[in-house]
Amino acid sequence: MHEDTMDAFASAELVGTSTQEGQSDGLVDGERPVRRHRKRSRSKTIAPRRLTKEELRLSQTLATPEAERPLVRADCGSGPRPCPWVSCKYHLFLDVNPETGSIKLNFPDLELEDMRDTCALDVADRGGITLEEVGEILNLTRERIRQVEVRGLVKLRQVSPDGDIGRDLGRDLGRDLGRDLPALHGE
Numbered sequence: 271m272h273e274d275t276m277d278a279f280a281s282a283e284l285v286g287t288s289t290q291e292g293q294s295d296g297l298v299d300g301e302r303p304v305r306r307h308r309k310r311s312r313s314k315t316i317a318p319r320r321l322t323k324e325e326l327r328l329s330q331t332l333a334t335p336e337a338e339r340p341l342v343r344a345d346c347g348s349g350p351r352p353c354p355w356v357s358c359k360y361h362l363f364l365d366v367n368p369e370t371g372s373i374k375l376n377f378p379d380l381e382l383e384d385m386r387d388t389c390a391l392d393v394a395d396r397g398g399i400t401l402e403e404v405g406e407i408l409n410l411t412r413e414r415i416r417q418v419e420v421r422g423l424v425k426l427r428q429v430s431p432d433g434d435i436g437r438d439l440g441r442d443l444g445r446d447l448g449r450d451l452p453a454l455h456g457e
Contacts, residue, residue: 310409311377311378311379311409312378312409313374313375313376313377313378313409314374314375314378315372315373315374315375316372316373316374316375317370317372318370318371318372318373337349337350337354339355340355343391346358346389346391347391347392347395351388351389351392352382352383352385352388353388353389354382356382358389360389360390360391361388361389361390362376362377362385362387362388362389362390362407362408363375363376363377363382363385363388364376376408376409377409387407393407401415401416401419
């Protein structure tokens with residue numbers, strides 16, 4: 271089962287493409303191929319109150335890496351990959367809710383060593399990527415990533431003294447999406 275899941279992540283199959291030369295690809299002129307949905311496992315949340323006493327005791331005895339934890343990005347950027355510091359807030363393997371203490375495993379079917387990207391800062395250093403790529407990195411759908419992006423732009427506008435932070439970016443994004451983004455204060 272684990273290998274099947276990994277194969278689904280690794281391959282980008284298209285519906286309606288030909289596999290051998292001379293065969294029809296099943297597409298009408300002007301129609302584009304459609305990607306099949308990748309089978310991805312949902313993230314798993316673990317509430318601290320549901321942990322057994324044995325699991326809590328075991329967590330206290332876990333070994334930490336022998337290297338000293340980096341304090342600044344300059345120290346971290348040249349560190350080992352995959353990043354061993356899963357407790358870092360920029361690590362993609364898990365998230366910890368500061369209010370409840372619950373742990374969200376973003377990729378419950380993968381081990382840390384199997385992850386292609388483990389640090390959000392490394393992804394940011396690479397530069398612009400598509401919503402689909404962000405969704406694959408965060409184990410979320412492209413639509414959910416778009417919703418978070420729009421919400422972030424709205425929040426930027428709210429905290430800006432003159433309301434212009436993110437306005438141009440919002441217009442460009444809205445034009446790319448073919449519609450207007452939510453306006454604030456009667457823009």
